[in-house]
Amino acid sequence: MVDEENQVILIIDDQVELVETYKGSLEDNYSVRVATDGPEGLAKFDADVDVVLLDRKMPGMSGEEVLTQLRASDVNCRVVMVTAVEPDLNLLSMNFDEYLVKPVSGTDLRNVVKRMLARNALEEHLQATFAVSTKLATIEEKLSADQLAQSQEYHDLLDEFESRRSGDVIQEAMTEGFSAATLEKLELLLDKGH
Numbered sequence: 001m002v003d004e005e006n007q008v009i010l011i012i013d014d015q016v017e018l019v020e021t022y023k024g025s026l027e028d029n030y031s032v033r034v035a036t037d038g039p040e041g042l043a044k045f046d047a048d049v050d051v052v053l054l055d056r057k058m059p060g061m062s063g064e065e066v067l068t069q070l071r072a073s074d075v076n077c078r079v080v081m082v083t084a085v086e087p088d089l090n091l092l093s094m095n096f097d098e099y100l101v102k103p104v105s106g107t108d109l110r111n112v113v114k115r116m117l118a119r120n121a122l123e124e125h126l127q128a129t130f131a132v133s134t135k136l137a138t139i140e141e142k143l144s145a146d147q148l149a150q151s152q153e154y155h156d157l158l159d160e161f162e163s164r165r166s167g168d169v170i171q172e173a174m175t176e177g178f179s180a181a182t183l184e185k186l187e188l189l190l191d192k193g194h
Helices: 016-026 038-043 063-072 089-093 106-120 124-142 145-149 152-164 167-175 180-191
Strands: 008-012 031-035 049-054 078-083 098-101
Touching: 008 016, 008 038, 016 031, 016 106, 031 038, 038 063, 049 063, 049 106, 063 078, 078 106, 089 124, 089 152, 098 106, 098 124, 106 124, 124 152
Parallel strands: 008 031, 008 049, 049 078, 078 098
Antiparallel strands: none
16 A cells, blocks of 8 residues: 655646646645756656656657656656647657646546556566556557557567566556556557457
8 A cells, every 4th residue: 555645746847737736636645846847847856756747748858858867867756748749659769657648637647646656566577567558558549550560669569568468467466456547458458469
Protein backbone atom coordinates (compact mmCIF):
# COMPACT_ATOMS: atom_id res chain seq x y z
CA MET A 1 0.00 0.00 0.00
CA VAL A 2 1.36 3.39 -1.01
CA ASP A 3 1.55 6.07 1.69
CA GLU A 4 0.02 8.93 -0.33
CA GLU A 5 0.77 11.68 2.19
CA ASN A 6 4.51 11.31 1.65
CA GLN A 7 4.35 11.20 -2.16
CA VAL A 8 5.58 14.18 -4.17
CA ILE A 9 4.00 15.07 -7.52
CA LEU A 10 5.67 17.60 -9.83
CA ILE A 11 3.45 19.28 -12.44
CA ILE A 12 5.23 20.98 -15.38
CA ASP A 13 2.93 22.77 -17.83
CA ASP A 14 3.08 26.24 -19.38
CA GLN A 15 -0.69 26.78 -18.99
CA VAL A 16 -1.01 28.34 -15.54
CA GLU A 17 -4.74 27.66 -15.24
CA LEU A 18 -4.19 23.95 -15.96
CA VAL A 19 -1.35 23.77 -13.44
CA GLU A 20 -3.68 25.21 -10.78
CA THR A 21 -6.51 22.84 -11.77
CA TYR A 22 -4.21 19.81 -11.63
CA LYS A 23 -2.78 20.97 -8.32
CA GLY A 24 -6.28 21.36 -6.91
CA SER A 25 -7.14 17.80 -7.96
CA LEU A 26 -4.11 16.34 -6.22
CA GLU A 27 -3.09 18.49 -3.26
CA ASP A 28 -5.52 16.93 -0.79
CA ASN A 29 -3.66 13.62 -1.07
CA TYR A 30 -0.13 14.49 -2.15
CA SER A 31 2.60 17.05 -1.79
CA VAL A 32 2.42 18.97 -5.08
CA ARG A 33 5.11 21.09 -6.71
CA VAL A 34 4.32 23.18 -9.78
CA ALA A 35 6.32 24.74 -12.59
CA THR A 36 5.20 26.67 -15.66
CA ASP A 37 8.20 25.96 -17.88
CA GLY A 38 10.90 23.37 -18.39
CA PRO A 39 13.81 25.08 -16.59
CA GLU A 40 11.65 25.81 -13.53
CA GLY A 41 10.45 22.19 -13.55
CA LEU A 42 13.99 20.87 -13.66
CA ALA A 43 14.95 23.19 -10.79
CA LYS A 44 12.10 21.77 -8.68
CA PHE A 45 12.94 18.16 -9.56
CA ASP A 46 14.91 16.12 -7.04
CA ALA A 47 15.06 12.65 -5.48
CA ASP A 48 11.88 13.29 -3.47
CA VAL A 49 9.71 13.48 -6.61
CA ASP A 50 7.70 10.31 -7.21
CA VAL A 51 5.62 11.30 -10.26
CA VAL A 52 6.07 14.05 -12.88
CA LEU A 53 3.08 15.24 -14.91
CA LEU A 54 4.71 16.81 -17.97
CA ASP A 55 3.29 18.79 -20.87
CA ARG A 56 4.83 17.77 -24.19
CA LYS A 57 4.60 21.09 -26.02
CA MET A 58 5.92 24.12 -24.14
CA PRO A 59 7.67 27.23 -25.44
CA GLY A 60 11.41 27.49 -24.90
CA MET A 61 12.16 24.01 -23.61
CA SER A 62 9.81 21.29 -24.83
CA GLY A 63 8.49 18.50 -22.67
CA GLU A 64 10.56 16.07 -24.71
CA GLU A 65 13.73 17.98 -23.77
CA VAL A 66 12.68 18.07 -20.12
CA LEU A 67 11.96 14.32 -20.23
CA THR A 68 15.43 13.62 -21.60
CA GLN A 69 17.02 15.56 -18.74
CA LEU A 70 14.79 13.91 -16.12
CA ARG A 71 15.80 10.47 -17.38
CA ALA A 72 19.48 11.45 -17.44
CA SER A 73 19.32 12.05 -13.68
CA ASP A 74 19.81 9.32 -11.11
CA VAL A 75 16.24 9.78 -9.86
CA ASN A 76 13.91 6.87 -10.50
CA CYS A 77 10.42 8.34 -10.84
CA ARG A 78 7.44 7.88 -13.10
CA VAL A 79 6.77 10.45 -15.85
CA VAL A 80 3.34 10.95 -17.40
CA MET A 81 3.05 13.06 -20.54
CA VAL A 82 -0.17 15.11 -20.18
CA THR A 83 -0.55 16.92 -23.46
CA ALA A 84 -2.82 18.16 -26.22
CA VAL A 85 -0.50 16.53 -28.77
CA GLU A 86 -2.10 13.38 -30.19
CA PRO A 87 0.19 10.34 -30.07
CA ASP A 88 2.46 9.98 -33.08
CA LEU A 89 5.39 7.80 -34.03
CA ASN A 90 7.79 10.27 -32.35
CA LEU A 91 6.59 9.08 -28.96
CA LEU A 92 8.15 5.65 -29.60
CA SER A 93 11.57 7.10 -28.82
CA MET A 94 10.37 8.93 -25.69
CA ASN A 95 11.00 7.36 -22.28
CA PHE A 96 7.71 8.13 -20.48
CA ASP A 97 5.53 5.85 -18.38
CA GLU A 98 2.09 6.89 -19.57
CA TYR A 99 0.59 9.30 -22.11
CA LEU A 100 -2.65 11.23 -21.54
CA VAL A 101 -4.25 13.50 -24.12
CA LYS A 102 -5.87 16.70 -22.84
CA PRO A 103 -8.44 17.48 -21.68
CA VAL A 104 -7.83 15.30 -18.63
CA SER A 105 -10.39 15.12 -15.84
CA GLY A 106 -9.47 15.34 -12.17
CA THR A 107 -10.50 11.69 -11.82
CA ASP A 108 -8.24 10.64 -14.70
CA LEU A 109 -5.38 12.61 -13.19
CA ARG A 110 -5.83 11.04 -9.76
CA ASN A 111 -6.10 7.57 -11.31
CA VAL A 112 -2.91 7.93 -13.34
CA VAL A 113 -1.01 9.17 -10.27
CA LYS A 114 -2.23 6.14 -8.31
CA ARG A 115 -1.12 3.82 -11.13
CA MET A 116 2.29 5.44 -11.25
CA LEU A 117 2.76 5.22 -7.49
CA ALA A 118 1.77 1.55 -7.58
CA ARG A 119 4.25 1.02 -10.41
CA ASN A 120 7.02 2.58 -8.29
CA ALA A 121 6.65 -0.34 -5.88
CA LEU A 122 7.16 -2.96 -8.59
CA GLU A 123 10.44 -4.54 -9.53
CA GLU A 124 12.38 -2.76 -12.27
CA HIS A 125 11.72 -5.49 -14.89
CA LEU A 126 7.98 -5.33 -14.29
CA GLN A 127 8.01 -1.50 -14.36
CA ALA A 128 9.73 -1.56 -17.73
CA THR A 129 7.33 -4.19 -19.08
CA PHE A 130 4.34 -2.05 -18.14
CA ALA A 131 5.94 1.07 -19.63
CA VAL A 132 6.51 -0.74 -22.94
CA SER A 133 2.98 -2.19 -22.94
CA THR A 134 1.44 1.22 -22.24
CA LYS A 135 3.41 2.81 -25.07
CA LEU A 136 2.36 0.06 -27.49
CA ALA A 137 -1.29 0.32 -26.48
CA THR A 138 -1.27 4.10 -26.88
CA ILE A 139 0.33 4.09 -30.31
CA GLU A 140 -1.76 1.17 -31.61
CA GLU A 141 -4.95 2.93 -30.56
CA LYS A 142 -4.13 6.14 -32.45
CA LEU A 143 -2.22 5.13 -35.58
CA SER A 144 -3.20 3.02 -38.58
CA ALA A 145 -1.80 -0.43 -39.27
CA ASP A 146 -0.01 0.98 -42.33
CA GLN A 147 1.70 3.70 -40.27
CA LEU A 148 2.80 1.13 -37.71
CA ALA A 149 4.00 -1.35 -40.33
CA GLN A 150 6.35 1.27 -41.78
CA SER A 151 7.93 2.17 -38.44
CA GLN A 152 11.12 0.36 -37.47
CA GLU A 153 10.88 1.91 -33.98
CA TYR A 154 7.44 0.31 -33.56
CA HIS A 155 8.81 -3.10 -34.58
CA ASP A 156 11.75 -2.65 -32.22
CA LEU A 157 9.32 -1.88 -29.39
CA LEU A 158 7.31 -5.00 -30.23
CA ASP A 159 10.52 -7.03 -30.06
CA GLU A 160 11.36 -5.46 -26.70
CA PHE A 161 7.90 -6.32 -25.40
CA GLU A 162 8.27 -9.92 -26.57
CA SER A 163 11.65 -10.25 -24.87
CA ARG A 164 10.30 -8.80 -21.60
CA ARG A 165 7.06 -10.65 -21.27
CA SER A 166 6.78 -13.96 -19.57
CA GLY A 167 3.92 -16.06 -18.29
CA ASP A 168 4.51 -14.69 -14.80
CA VAL A 169 4.30 -10.96 -15.59
CA ILE A 170 0.52 -10.58 -15.39
CA GLN A 171 0.20 -13.02 -12.48
CA GLU A 172 2.88 -11.18 -10.50
CA ALA A 173 1.19 -7.85 -11.13
CA MET A 174 -2.19 -9.19 -10.01
CA THR A 175 -0.71 -10.46 -6.77
CA GLU A 176 0.77 -6.99 -6.21
CA GLY A 177 -2.71 -5.45 -6.60
CA PHE A 178 -1.63 -3.47 -9.65
CA SER A 179 -4.04 -1.13 -11.43
CA ALA A 180 -6.75 -2.86 -13.44
CA ALA A 181 -6.45 -0.26 -16.22
CA THR A 182 -2.77 -0.98 -16.81
CA LEU A 183 -3.34 -4.71 -16.64
CA GLU A 184 -6.10 -4.37 -19.22
CA LYS A 185 -3.68 -2.61 -21.59
CA LEU A 186 -1.11 -5.36 -21.14
CA GLU A 187 -3.72 -8.10 -21.58
CA LEU A 188 -5.02 -6.45 -24.77
CA LEU A 189 -1.53 -6.58 -26.22
CA LEU A 190 -1.17 -10.21 -25.25
CA ASP A 191 -4.57 -10.99 -26.82
CA LYS A 192 -3.49 -9.27 -30.07
CA GLY A 193 -0.80 -11.88 -30.36
CA HIS A 194 2.23 -9.79 -29.38
